[in-house]
Structure formats: structure tokens, C-alpha cells
Amino acid sequence: MNETWLEELREFIAIPSVSADPAHQDDLRRAAEWVRDFVKRAGGEAELVRRGTRDLVIGDIPASTNGADAPTVLVYGHFDVQPPAPLELWESPPFELEERDGWFYARGIADDKGQLYTLLKAAELLRADGALPVNIRVACDGEEEIGGHSIVEFLEEDDRGADACIIFDGGMTRPEQPEFALATRGLVGFHVQVRTGERDMHSGYYGGAALNAIHVLVQGLSALIARNGLLPDQLRVGRTALSEVEVASLQKLPSGAQILDEAGATPLDANAEHDFYDRTWAEPSLDVNGIHGGKPEFVNTTLVVEAEARFTIRLAPGQEPDTIAAAAERLFRGAVPKDAVVTMERENSAPPGVFAPDSPAIQLGLEAFQRAVGVRPILVRVGGTLPIYPALAEKGIPTIGTGFALRESNVHSPNERLRVQDVDRAVAAATELYKGLAALA
Ligand SMILES: [Zn+2]
Known part of the structure; x- marks a missing residue:
């Protein structure tokens, strides 16, 4: 991987921005400043916006092509991380980026600093080439891991809006099969x-x-x-029942029986394995x-x-x-x-959040991913609760919620990791997304 990227990623990862630990409040601010400064270096404007006890980073990177017609794409990510404990289970220090066997290891590399970095990097590179075809709005928070609501309040009060939103804070159930999350419970x-x-x-x-x-x-x-x-x-x-496209996605996902078995779970009743996705998504x-x-x-x-x-x-x-x-x-x-x-x-x-599968932004996003990584993402739902989804849905901002973490990425666990190749692929995907979403103009 490109040496500059590695240095930048190493620097961002090295800030122990653990939101749950009051001893790391200065580090949270440093992580916010790191994002702010990156946006500025990329040719944008950004500032820290204090809400309660924490900072949001709010910024803009203006389009370099398309002039006044350029659509606006909101980029969300979080720069806080889960505590690294228990430290003794880590095979390398959690806040030092380490490469081993094709994986980057570090707290936050998958959730979410590493993935956020790829969205910002792609914008910076396009802008440097004079080829950024969308206006980018950056809105990042440092309290996602502790259930903070400042980003939701920001969206509720915001009247500028956006034509689409991109979030790389998720992953793939199966490697090589990207997913867009269309709904949350x-x-x-x-x-x-x-x-x-x-x-x-x-x-x-x-x-x-x-x-x-x-x-x-x-x-x-x-x-x-x-x-x-x-x-x-x-x-x-x-x-609302699963849509046809969501049902079609089930073909490409592990069976309910497999998922329950891997978790060591006891099925709730005789239909629970067969109806796993209905039960947890719909x-x-x-x-x-x-x-x-x-x-x-x-x-x-x-x-x-x-x-x-x-x-x-x-x-x-x-x-x-x-x-x-x-x-x-x-x-x-x-x-x-x-x-x-x-x-x-x-x-x-x-509230739950739901986005329409046939919206132009989602369709352009699917094509962009196909161009970047060679596979068309499947459309899925998330059984968990992510308050930013309903906030975006409420504002009518179609959202591409996706990412490159794998089930083996140890998110929220010791030895969190992201495949080295996926950093390149995430930057490529983000680049194609920005280019593809230009058609929303
Ligand atoms: Zn996350």
C-alpha cells in the first residue's frame, strides 16, 4: 500500500480516542482535529462543533467539476473507538497499526477510523486531480460507541440537507460479497x-x-x-415485510441455521432457523x-x-x-x-430506519461498487439499531450504508483487523461512488 496512506492511517489510529473513558477526552478532541485538518488539507473547510461535552466535525469539500449543478453527498463516520480492554489478549499494541498476514491490526481500523479514512482519502485524491464531481459535506461524531445523539440532533436541525449519504461503518457477512444496509430496527x-x-x-x-x-x-x-x-x-x-430484492439477497447469505449454530444459540422454536432473516429483519x-x-x-x-x-x-x-x-x-x-x-x-x-431500494442514489451506488470491486452489492437489513439511519431517512437523504469489515474483523474485540487489500478497495469504491453519484445532478 502507498506509503503516504500508511503514514496517515498510522497517525490517525495512534490517537486513542476511546469515548467511554473520561481519561481519553483530550484524545477524542485530537482525533476530531485530525479529521478537521484532513478535510482542510483536502481543499475543504471544517470546524469542530461542540455539543454537550463532545465535538462533531462538520465540513465541506466543494466539487471541482460540475459547478453549481454538482449534487451534495454527506459523508458520515465516527472517530471514537471502543476501549481496547482486555489488553493482554492483543497480539500487538492496539493503537499501533501493525500489518500481519494480509491484515491491518489496530483498535478502530475497521470500526470506524480506518473505514472513515478511506472515504476522506478518496475525496482528497479526486479533489487534488480537479475531478471531484460532487460537493462533499462531512459530518463525523466521536460518541457513536457510547450511543451519543449529537449527530442525530445535528441532522434534525440541519436545513442544507444532501442528495445522498455514504457511511462506511459496516461490513460483509461473506467476504467478497458487499452489502448495502437498507433498513435498521x-x-x-x-x-x-x-x-x-x-x-x-x-x-x-x-x-x-x-x-x-x-x-x-x-x-x-x-x-x-x-x-x-x-x-x-x-x-x-x-x-413492513421484506421486499423482493431483500428476499433475493438471502440466497447469498449464510443460512439461519449456520448463523445460530456459530453463535452457540438455541433456536427459539422450530421455525427460527428457516425464518431467521424474517425474524431479525422484518x-x-x-x-x-x-x-x-x-x-x-x-x-x-x-x-x-x-x-x-x-x-x-x-x-x-x-x-x-x-x-x-x-x-x-x-x-x-x-x-x-x-x-x-x-x-x-x-x-x-x-425509531427504525428504512430506505427505498429503488432510489436513484442506491442504484447508482450499486453500479459504482460493481465498477470498483467487481461485485454488485446485495441489499440487506440490519437487525440492530443505528439512530443515524432514521434521522437520515426522516430528512429524505437516501443512504448507502456499507463497508469492508468482515465477521473475522474482531470489531469491539481484541485484535480488531481489516484486510490490507480492503483499504485500497474501499478507497476505490468511495472514488467510484463520488463519481457515480454525480449523476444525481
Ligand atoms: Zn462503528
Whole structure:
């Protein structure tokens, strides 16, 4: 790989921009400044925009061709990284870029500093050649790994918009088969507390006559969880089925059976393997994330009067957080004795995000990738929640969400890595994307 690129990447990677660790706040700022300065060197303008305790980098690299007709492409990436712990499992220091056996190793090389670098590099090279055919807007954050919302707030308030957005922060389920993520699931979370008395009681005196809070909690939760693999109908309202192109993509992905098996998972029911992608892409799901009550660590005969749980619902594309949250609360309350004191506090919430597969930006993007890497990407969904997707969808900005990380890239784990050849391919893909999206003019 080109020596200049290697030096730049090494320098960016060497900044330990761990957003979760307060000791690294200066490093986060240095990483933001690094992005800002790169954009300026590329012939653009950029500045740090402070939001709360963190900086966004907001900038522009103007088109060098196409004049006033050049469309605008928003480039998003995040310059923060996950903590590298446990350090002893790393085979080389996490913040020193190391090349071994065809892979670059370093924290952030795949998620997301290395991939963000390729988007910026491609813009810089085109601009230096006087051949950048789109206006590039750069919007990067340093709190993606801790669930920050500053980039979402920025997009909500922004009225300049863009004709398309490119995000390289994902990867390929199978090597050599690029993917564009068209949709993400949303999220609603609840903290439920149940109280059925003032203090715990002797089950010998009161058992059979007094209400036990753990029983109430379990009854309520039972009304919410999946039966025969699907959530109650009230929680499935609004979901949109997989489109034909998404169903076609399944041919090129590992089977549900393989994915569950590799994770060491127990299938939820007899159809879970066959319906894996339907279940995780096009259906809502509910997981109880923690439950607490009584003293299960001791032998005891207590009638328990306090219990609590946290549960989260992944919302299918098409669903509304408020509608599903209200339905969940009704189902829970409807299933428990009315004399129990139940508080349900709604916590983390994000809508699902959906982009149309046939939009010109997506179609131009597919062709650009085919030219750059020789393979047409498949269109997929993401079972997880990425708040920037619905924010972009809300603004009507079609988004190409893709990337070059592999399942073996150890994202969020020790020895994070990206194939050396994929840095070149990502720069090539970004270059073709910028050229291809010029047709949006
Ligand atoms: Zn990421």
C-alpha cells in the first residue's frame, strides 16, 4: 500500500480516542482535529462543533467539476473507538497499526477510523486531480460507541440537507460479497417495577392469600414474549415485510441455521432457523434483559413484595416507537392483578430506519461498487439499531450504508483487523461512488 496512506492511517489510529473513558477526552478532541485538518488539507473547510461535552466535525469539500449543478453527498463516520480492554489478549499494541498476514491490526481500523479514512482519502485524491464531481459535506461524531445523539440532533436541525449519504461503518457477512444496509430496527426499552406490599412476608403466614411481586412481574412479562416464535399481534403492528430484492439477497447469505449454530444459540422454536432473516429483519422482537426479585442466592421462604425487570423491544422497519410502547404497556398491565402497584418507565427509544431500494442514489451506488470491486452489492437489513439511519431517512437523504469489515474483523474485540487489500478497495469504491453519484445532478 502507498506509503503516504500508511503514514496517515498510522497517525490517525495512534490517537486513542476511546469515548467511554473520561481519561481519553483530550484524545477524542485530537482525533476530531485530525479529521478537521484532513478535510482542510483536502481543499475543504471544517470546524469542530461542540455539543454537550463532545465535538462533531462538520465540513465541506466543494466539487471541482460540475459547478453549481454538482449534487451534495454527506459523508458520515465516527472517530471514537471502543476501549481496547482486555489488553493482554492483543497480539500487538492496539493503537499501533501493525500489518500481519494480509491484515491491518489496530483498535478502530475497521470500526470506524480506518473505514472513515478511506472515504476522506478518496475525496482528497479526486479533489487534488480537479475531478471531484460532487460537493462533499462531512459530518463525523466521536460518541457513536457510547450511543451519543449529537449527530442525530445535528441532522434534525440541519436545513442544507444532501442528495445522498455514504457511511462506511459496516461490513460483509461473506467476504467478497458487499452489502448495502437498507433498513435498521428501532428500539423501545422499559424499566418495570412491581410492588405488592410494604415489606417482605413469611410465606407460611401469608402465602396463598397475599400477592407476590415476582409472580406479578412474571405474569406481565409472559403476556409480552413470543409465542410460536412471534410477538403478540399488538406488538407487530406496522411492520413492513421484506421486499423482493431483500428476499433475493438471502440466497447469498449464510443460512439461519449456520448463523445460530456459530453463535452457540438455541433456536427459539422450530421455525427460527428457516425464518431467521424474517425474524431479525422484518419482525419486532422482545428481550427481557434483566430481572431482579427476592434472594435466589439463599435458601428461604419469603413472600416477595418487590420485583423489577428491564426489557427492550427491537422495532421492525415501519413500526412507530410510541404505538408499540403504548401497546406493550397495555399488554403488561392487562395481564396483572389491578391491585399490584406497577410502574413502567420508558427508557431508550429510537425509531427504525428504512430506505427505498429503488432510489436513484442506491442504484447508482450499486453500479459504482460493481465498477470498483467487481461485485454488485446485495441489499440487506440490519437487525440492530443505528439512530443515524432514521434521522437520515426522516430528512429524505437516501443512504448507502456499507463497508469492508468482515465477521473475522474482531470489531469491539481484541485484535480488531481489516484486510490490507480492503483499504485500497474501499478507497476505490468511495472514488467510484463520488463519481457515480454525480449523476444525481
Ligand atoms: Zn462503528
